[in-house]
Every structure is written in C-alpha cells, then in structure tokens.
Amino acid sequence: MSLVLDPAAQDLLFREARTANTFTDEPVTDEQVQAIYELVKYGPTAFNQSPLRVVLVRTPEGRERLVKHMTESNRPKTSTAPLVALLFADNEFHEELPALLPHFPQAKDAFFSERPARERSAALNAGLQAGYFIVGVRAAGLAAGPMTGYDAAGVEKEFSDGDHTLLMAINIGRPGADAWRPRLPRLSYDEVVTTA
Amino acid sequence: MSLVLDPAAQDLLFREARTANTFTDEPVTDEQVQAIYELVKYGPTAFNQSPLRVVLVRTPEGRERLVKHMTESNRPKTSTAPLVALLFADNEFHEELPALLPHFPQAKDAFFSERPARERSAALNAGLQAGYFIVGVRAAGLAAGPMTGYDAAGVEKEFSDGDHTLLMAINIGRPGADAWRPRLPRLSYDEVVTTA
Numbered sequence: 001m002s003l004v005l006d007p008a009a010q011d012l013l014f015r016e017a018r019t020a021n022t023f024t025d026e027p028v029t030d031e032q033v034q035a036i037y038e039l040v041k042y043g044p045t046a047f048n049q050s051p052l053r054v055v056l057v058r059t060p061e062g063r064e065r066l067v068k069h070m071t072e073s074n075r076p077k078t079s080t081a082p083l084v085a086l087l088f089a090d091n092e093f094h095e096e097l098p099a100l101l102p103h104f105p106q107a108k109d110a111f112f113s114e115r116p117a118r119e120r121s122a123a124l125n126a127g128l129q130a131g132y133f134i135v136g137v138r139a140a141g142l143a144a145g146p147m148t149g150y151d152a153a154g155v156e157k158e159f160s161d162g163d164h165t166l167l168m169a170i171n172i173g174r175p176g177a178d179a180w181r182p183r184l185p186r187l188s189y190d191e192v193v194t195t196a
Numbered sequence: 197m198s199l200v201l202d203p204a205a206q207d208l209l210f211r212e213a214r215t216a217n218t219f220t221d222e223p224v225t226d227e228q229v230q231a232i233y234e235l236v237k238y239g240p241t242a243f244n245q246s247p248l249r250v251v252l253v254r255t256p257e258g259r260e261r262l263v264k265h266m267t268e269s270n271r272p273k274t275s276t277a278p279l280v281a282l283l284f285a286d287n288e289f290h291e292e293l294p295a296l297l298p299h300f301p302q303a304k305d306a307f308f309s310e311r312p313a314r315e316r317s318a319a320l321n322a323g324l325q326a327g328y329f330i331v332g333v334r335a336a337g338l339a340a341g342p343m344t345g346y347d348a349a350g351v352e353k354e355f356s357d358g359d360h361t362l363l364m365a366i367n368i369g370r371p372g373a374d375a376w377r378p379r380l381p382r383l384s385y386d387e388v389v390t391t392a
Contacts (some may be wrong), residue, residue, distance in 0.1 A: 002231035004337035006365045009205040013331075014238040035198035036387050041382040042210040045342050046364075048380045054389045062392040078294065086392075100381060124344075124363060127320050131239065131327020135209075139201035146318075148242050159392055167320060168242075185296060186237040189230050193250045195257040196282075196355055 013138050016181045020143035021077055023173035028142060030056075036136035043132035047107050048100045051122040052129035055086040055159050065158050065170070067072035071149035081145065081171035086155065087133065088164035089126035091119050123165060130167055137172055143179065145171035157190040209334050216339035217273055219369035224279040224338060226252075232332035239328035243303050244296045247289035247318040248325035251282040251355050261354050262365070267345035270365075278365035279339065282351065283329065284360035285322035287315050320362060326363055333368055339375065340368045341367035 003010065011017075019040055033056060046050070057066050063079060066086075070078050094112040098105040112118045130146075137144040153168045160166070199206065207213075213322060229252060241247070253262050262282075266274050274280055290308040294301040308314045326342075333340040348362045356362070 001298065002225070002228045003235060003335050005208060005235075005335035006205055007204055009202055010335065011237055012201060013326075016236050017238070026276055029198070030391075032198045033389060035387050039199060039201075039206055039391055040211050041388075042213070042379075044215045044330065044340070046342070048382075050383050050388075052388065054357070056389065056391045058391065065392070093259045096383065096387075098384070102381070103335065121344075123319065124323050128327040128330070131324040132210075132331065134240065134324070135328065135331055139199050139206065142199035144240075145241055148241070148317075181299070183238075185298070186244075187246050187296070189233050191292075192237075192246075193229060193233055193252065195226075195252045195254065195339025196261070 012136055012141070017138045017185070018143065020145045020173070020175040021180040022170070022176035022189060023077070023081045023143070023171065026058045027173050027196045028172050031141050032142070033083070036133065039139060040129070040132040040136035043129060044171060045125040045128060047097065047111070049093050049097060049121065049125055050100055050129070051090045052126045052133070053088045053090045055088065057084040057086060058082070066155065069151045069154035069158065070147070073148045074147050077145060077171050078169070080193070082173040085170045085172055086159055087126070087130050087167045087170065089122040089158055089167055091122050091163045091165060093122055094118060096170070119165070126167055127194050134170070137170070142172055143175045147171065187189060207335070208277055209331055213334045213383040214339065214379070216341045216367065216369070216371040218372035218375045219273070219277045219339070219367065220276060220372045222370050224368050227335050228338070229279070231328065232336050235335060236325070236328040236332035239325060241321040242317060243293065243323055243325060245289050245293060245305070245317065246296055247286045248322040248326070248329070249284045249286045249360055251284065251327040253280040253282060264350065265350035265354065266343070266346045270343050270345045272368050273341060274343070274365065276367040281366045282355055283322070283326050283366065285361045285363055287311070287359040287361060289318055290314060312360050315361070322358055322363055330366070332367070338368055339371045343367065
C-alpha cells in the first residue's frame with residue numbers, strides 16, 4: 001500500500017464518510033467543534049493568512065433566520081440538523097496578517113492592499129480551509145452535509161457583521177434514517193491526473 | 197477527547213505535518229500519487245462536480261518549463277522537489293456532470309450554462325478538493341509545499357490544454373535538511389468561530 005495513514009482512518013475520513021441528508025437529534029457540542037478547529041487550524045494557507053470564519057447556528061431563533069434564505073430543497077435538513085456551520089471567507093484577513101506572519105509583516109501591504117487580490121486570495125484559502133474543516137468534522141465521528149443552495153447575499157447580511165463572503169453552509173450531526181443515496185461515481189485517475 | 201480519529205493520524209495529517217521548503221531526492225512514484233487520488237476523490241463537492249485537475253511535473257524538461265514562471269524565491273524548491281503537482285480548476289467541468297450526477301443530468305443546464313457561475317463554482321469546489329489533496333499527500337507520509345508565487349497566466353498557457361484556472365503548485369517529497377521554520381501562530385478558536 002502506498003499510503004501510511006491507517007486504513008481505519010482512511011475509511012473514517014474518506015472511504016466510508018458520506019454527505020448526510022438526515023440527522024439524529026443527538027446534539028453537537030461546542031467542545032466537539034472546538035476539537036475540530038484545534039485540529040484543522042494547522043492546515044496550511046498562503047502566507048498563513050487563515051481567512052476562514054465560522055458562524056454556528058444552533059438555536060431555534062438562529063435557525064429561523066437561516067432557513068428562510070435556503071432553497072426549498074435544503075430547508076428540511078437545515079431545520080433538523082443538530083448544528084449548522086456557516087463558512088465565510090474574511091476579505092479583511094490582512095488585518096491579522098502581521099500577527100500571523102511575524103517574520104514578514106510587510107506582506108500585508110506588499111500583497112494585500114488591493115481589494116480584488118485580497119478577495120481572490122481569501123476565497124481560495126478559505127476554500128482550502130473548508131476542505132480541512134470537512135475532514136475535521138469526520139475526524140470527530142460526525143457527518144457533514146455541505147450546501148450552497150441559498151440566497152448568499154441574504155445569509156451574509158443576516159449572519160456576517162463584516163466584509164465576509166459566504167462559501168457554504170454545513171449541516172453537522174450523526175446520520176439519521178436514510179441519510180444518503182448510493183455513492184455517486186468519481187472521475188478516474190487518468191481523467192484527472194496527467195503528466196507534463 | 198472529542199475526536200474519534202486516532203491521535204497518530206491526527207499528528208500525521210495536521211499536528212506534525214508541515215509545509216516543507218526542502219526535499220530529499222527520494223522519488224515520488226506514480227503509484228503514490230494514484231493512491232492519494234484514489235483516497236481523496238471521495239471528498240464531497242457540490243453536485244459531485246469534481247472540478248480539480250492535476251498536472252504532474254517531474255522531468256527535467258517539464259521542470260524547466262515550469263520554473264521560469266515561478267517567482268524568484270520559489271525557484272530553488274520547485275527545481276529540487278521530486279515532484280511538483282499543478283492544481284487547476286476545470287471551468288468546463290459541466291461536460292462531465294451528466295456522468296457524475298446520473299440522477300439529475302439537468303443540473304448541467306439548470307445551474308452551469310453560464311460561464312461566470314461555472315467559474316465561481318469550479319474555483320470553490322476545486323479549492324475544497326485541493327484541501328483534500330494536501331491531506332492526501334500527508335496520508336502518503338509525504339510533505340506538501342503549496343505555492344501561489346508564479347505568473348499564473350504563464351503556467352496556465354504552458355501546462356493547460358483547456359479552460360483551466362491555476363489554483364496552486366505543490367512541491368511533494370520527503371522533507372530535506374532545514375525543511376521548515378518554527379510553526380507559525382494560528383488564530384484562536386474565539387477569533388474564528390462565533391455562535392449566532
């Protein structure tokens with residue numbers, strides 16, 4: 001085998017993990033979310049910029065404010081998942097950069113003084129971090145259900161107090177009854193990977 | 197502990213894994229890259245769109261074509277890493293969508309007939325897959341060194357035969373001498389995660 005990661009961990013994170021569409025009512029605790037963050041925060045980003053920001057929606061009031069912005073087909077699962085995490089890219093991440101990159105504080109002005117460059121970089125690197133986060137949810141033994149079917153501007157206005165771009169909403173919990181359809185096909189190695 | 201993932205796997209993938217800046221000359225084989233892909237291909241994307249495309253650069257000729265587009269500070273490591281993987285988002289991913297999403301082939305035209313929507317979706321979802329890929333490189337016991345310091349248009353023209361956007365280049369191999377600086381700080385949980 002070419003992988004050194006334990007096969008049980010491979011199954012937990014990738015092979016047996018699935019996007020859940022239904023959930024049990026077992027709560028997802030703040031301790032679990034904190035453990036996920038404390039693991040995946042180490043995943044690399046360009047200039048260590050770490051632009052991902054997460055808003056947890058758990059209360060009935062918060063749920064109500066969110067569900068009205070979701071597309072019809074996403075409403076039932078968003079209403080019943082024990083926890084919904086909203087993942088945003090912080091377009092003002094450069095304010096934290098001198099603290100995050102102490103050996104090169106000039107990076108803030110040299111690379112990120114212009115808004116378009118900042119927004120592109122935040123989107124890419126928060127997207128990377130969203131990948132780590134989904135892996136982290138699975139590392140906690142929980143199922144993730146990422147969704148992008150919503151009125152993004154509505155969710156941003158409702159849940160973001162700053163200059164944040166919504167990347168996705170993720171339902172989190174233990175899979176419930178009929179949580180998933182059969183696994184969808186994937187592209188073959190040769191369709192994805194070529195050698196120059 | 198709130199995580200069920202084995203602590204050794206946590207270390208391998210996140211806690212002890214680091215972005216390497218130097219590499220030994222031990223080759224990275226196609227079998228290793230295939231094992232990485234066969235693991236991380238299962239990571240979820242919206243509509244199972246799977247827009248990530250990877251070009252492997254390993255030969256001296258390929259290396260020469262790549263290095264000239266890298267920024268000065270990235271040239272030494274790009275020249276000496278056993279393998280460089282170029283990660284692209286395929287803006288024409290919708291052509292594969294009917295095969296990838298057989299129960300909903302209408303998605304291709306309903307959501308992705310317009311180029312701007314397609315490009316946004318490809319960037320986000322290939323970014324997610326780039327996160328899974330970096331985790332996969334580490335699952336193979338290898339170090340990844342992601343970089344975005346290059347002339348992107350030059351690399352795209354040189355290595356992409358289609359409508360692909362370059363996301364990052366990743367040096368891959370076993371860490372060499374003085375492979376990394378001390379770990380950089382991360383944002384605290386309370387700086388990143390809030391509750392609505």
